[in-house]
Amino acid sequence: MEESLSGTLAIDLGNTNTVVAFQDQREINSILVEIPNISSSPGVIPSAVWFEEPSKIPKIGISALKMRDNSNSDIFFHSNFKRLIGNSVEKVSQKNILKPNECGEKFFQILWANIPQKYNIRRLVLTAPIDTYKGYREWLVKLCEKISVDEIALVDEPTAASFGINVPFGSKIMTLDIGGSTVDMNIVKIEGGEGKSGPIAELLKFKGNDVSSISKQKIRCAEIIAKTGSKIGGKDIDQWIVDNFIPGNNFINNLSKAEKIKCKLSSSVIKYENKYPIKLFTEQNKEDEFYLSKEIFEKILNDNNLLNHLNSLLKDLLNQARGKFCTVDELNAIVLVGGGTQIPLIKEWITKKIPKVEIKSPPPIETIALGALAMTPGVKIKDILNKGLSIRLFNKREQKHFWHPIFCRGQTWPTETPFKLILQASKKNQEIFEIIIGETQKERAYDVIFENGLPKLSEIQNEEEIIKWDKKPLKIVLKNRSNIGKDTLKLFFKITKNADLLVKCFDIKDEFFGEYNLGNIF
DSSP, X not given: OOOOEEEEEEEEOOSSEEEEEEEETTOSSOEEOOOTTTOSBTTEEEOEEEOOOTTSOOEETHHHHTTTTSTTHHHHEEXXXXXXXXXXXXXXXXXXXXXXXXXXXXXXXXXXXXXOTTEEEEEEEEEEOSTTHHHHHHHHHHHHTTSOOSEEEEEEHHHHHHHHHTOOTTOEEEEEEEOSSOEXXXXXXXXXXTTBOOOXXXXXXXXXXXXXXXXXXXXXXXXXXXXXXXXXOHHHHHHHHHHHHSTTOOOHXXXXXXXXXXXXXXXXXXXXXXEEEEEEEEETTEEEEEEEEHHHHHHHHHHTTHHHHHHHXXXXXXXXXXXXXXXXXXXXXXXXESGGGGSHHHHHHHHHHSTTSOEEOOOTTTHHHHHHHHHSOSXXXXXXXXXXXXXXXXXXXXXXXXXXXXXXXXXXXXXXXXXXXXXEOSSTXXXXXXXXEEEEEEOOOEEEEEETTEEEEEEEEOOOEEEEOSSOOEEEEEEEEEOTTOEEEEEEEEEOTTOEEEEEEEETTOOEEEEEEEEXXX
């Protein structure tokens, strides 16, 4: 008998492919879920639906793709529907039987019904595009009413991608996504950082109840700084390959073969000059053999002005970002998403265009789904801080002490990444630094005042009240004295699973002083 697995399922609905991943609550590693006759490869399902009429069984994934050559496919075959859900700008095809919302619903219902029984799904996490988040979320909330799982969470795609590549909270990242039918470029700022609460998934359903409208948690989406894109993608590149040998030919079998050799030529181990055979149908039943190399492949891309097109999109993106006071120098990383970004010519292009920013190239298709799992982990027990923690610092300009936040109320712990703080000397020839921690005693709140006998909220908020811990402060003795205003210490704070506040201390030249337990947060 097959062993049952219990944990979290992530579904990342994409415009071209949908990814399904599972994490058992007893395991750290995730599993890409394979569904017979639906998946094209482990965890990957083509985002396609074949639907004729209610009396006939609809098909999704690879089974739907096989129907594309059938008669009336322009009516019964549905794809590219994800980007239209919650999107009031783009026009919907009038030929298809199903509207995009209905198509997405059919896709989810069939997918959900075919998840292998060995997976006991305790929690479902879904992803949503950031540019149409509000409308897409409304659609998902209605969809979740029909999904029988007790706990459903939602996370925006850029934030999930940031978890997949492990960039710090508060980072500004650029994403280049070349999928099957679109190119998308965006620059976003991830929630958190600088003592702010890190991003967490939004609960839509809890203990079987809809909490999407009554939950007090705030939607913490990534902030869009700039966005651009076009309806050019991997399928167009496949057509260009076929057109290079047989102009005007668009047989489905030829396009599938072009896609396979495109993926092969995108491998880093393939030599530039080596030629590889590709058999294409020149007529319905006549097949000829042609040869393709990386050199010829790159010429095809250049002849079709792909790099010029990407240059134009990137210029537009960076101009938008500058309009919001964001420059290339502020980017923490460039993330490559989608199969098209694996083409060496495209990787070389973005590396040359923005040479000083780290390029991250995670698994191109499953990154967002795996990042979504990381935000709703099955093996990591998370709690939420019910009070903030701060460190006492000295403001030399105002000549007084103040509290600087380290961790805020509502932030999850144990912490994934430490909070970094650089301390300066506050006096001449300073030899000792004293680490004094305080906690939030009273959160900011609006005072209720009475005006003409009626209760009214005051316009000015009370300040947070922070009280110093009664624990003995940590004293760090320097090897060399430091002068006022000079960067001297690097501190890295974290909260452990035992609720201890730890700090690692380094001098400004990264010499390690030690790790200290400042006390328990309870």
